[in-house]
Amino acid sequence: MLATGFRSSFRATASSPPRDSAPIRASASTTSDGCSRSKVSLSEDLRNELAAIAPRSECDRLAELSGLFHSAGSVHLRGRGAVAVHLDVADSAVARRAFSLLRAFGVASEIRTYQRRAFHGATRYQLHIAGDERALQVLHEAGVLSARLTPLSAPPRRVVARACCRGAYLRGALLGGASLSGPRAPHLELRSAEPEGADFVARLAAEEGVNLRVADRGRHAIAYAKGVDAIEGVLALAGAGRSVLVFEESTVLAATRSRANRLANADHANLVRTSRAAHEQLRAIQRLRRTGAFVKLPPQLQEIGELRERHPTFSLRELALTCRPPTTKAAAHRRLQKLQQLAAI
Known part of the structure; x- marks a missing residue:
């Protein structure tokens, strides 16, 4: 049985109900x-x-x-x-x-x-x-x-x-x-x-x-x-499982969007680097042709130079696969670097 005593040291609201209730x-x-x-x-x-x-x-x-x-x-x-x-x-x-x-x-x-x-x-x-x-x-x-x-x-x-x-x-x-x-x-x-x-x-x-x-x-x-x-x-x-899923779905979408943005930015940065590198390589090849040194180069260096002139937008991997016989990306990179070094002499 509950006691009926009552103390007033608490918050209490008015006891009358709203008029329009x-x-x-x-x-x-x-x-x-x-x-x-x-x-x-x-x-x-x-x-x-x-x-x-x-x-x-x-x-x-x-x-x-x-x-x-x-x-x-x-x-x-x-x-x-x-x-x-x-x-x-x-x-x-x-x-x-x-x-x-x-x-x-x-x-x-x-x-x-x-x-x-x-x-x-x-x-x-x-x-x-x-x-x-x-x-x-x-x-x-x-x-x-x-x-x-x-x-x-x-x-x-x-x-x-x-x-x-x-x-x-x-x-x-x-x-x-x-x-x-x-x-x-x-x-x-x-x-x-x-x-x-x-x-x-x-x-x-x-x-x-x-x-x-x-x-x-x-x-x-x-x-x-x-x-x-x-x-x-x-x-x-x-x-509240359904409400949890609302927040989890938003988190997944935000993470996916962020990853897509990072990949897009990385692709753009790679394209910029590739474009700049190809431009420098073409300048080196043109310099070697003007001095007559290009025709005196080993066949592999001439081949990679001609492929770069023919395909200025190709990546290193694409250039490597176009070689005859196809070579590796690292080998194509070394050959192009050699052309730039010879042109700088």
Whole structure:
């Protein structure tokens, strides 16, 4: 049984719902305003992907519920020790997911919608959870509320003791308050009401080998990553394989494009060097002809000189194959160098 005492040393939002809020049925196939657009942001794609992942065990469901409420939840004081908890999310898919998680634990909730005054009046979704005994017990087990019904900035260790639970918690945090952009300028943020909550997310990711940084923005704190490797690590831990592939595909394309550019630049540089070398070789041959020394040269040197005059754009390999009999690239190079040395005397 949870104690009913309550302390006020925490952030709490106003207890009155938005004026334009209206309940909706959880089974409705409503989609968010963002999903109806032709271009869906990476953040929306990520939330839709994660919302379709079913937790395999009860501990995963509890950890995911904890991540959701720590990133997007608020506790409301009703007076005389009464408590209500709200969850405010951006997508209907996330709202339905939270509704299903709560229902799996026998907790009743109601989904309502309201229009934001900013951001072009985007639709938001709120889950209203009455503070009955069962709801408070589940939220305590999930590490959202303490035994005295005060909000916890981070859940206790028992909620995220296993690797699967840590992944589920990160999934809940991504569903509730994450922003993802990229892949050209990759950036991932996981929002928390308090710096302690952001620190907890960063420590959780570090346990799985992923490095996140923490920043306090006054009204909220974030755990964030800007590198592709760290972002892919967080997404993989949460089970967002499709979103990971988006970043990996971009990395592969960038590497392929860079390699193609390097090869093109190398080919251009080789052509420039070949052209300059052929020009110097032709000048040497012309000098030898003017002095009458060319006709006195050994047959092999005369042959390579005549081939260079006949084929000024040929590479050394092509000149070597044109010789009779064909010779090696190194041999053709030595013969041309000999012509240049004789012309310089």
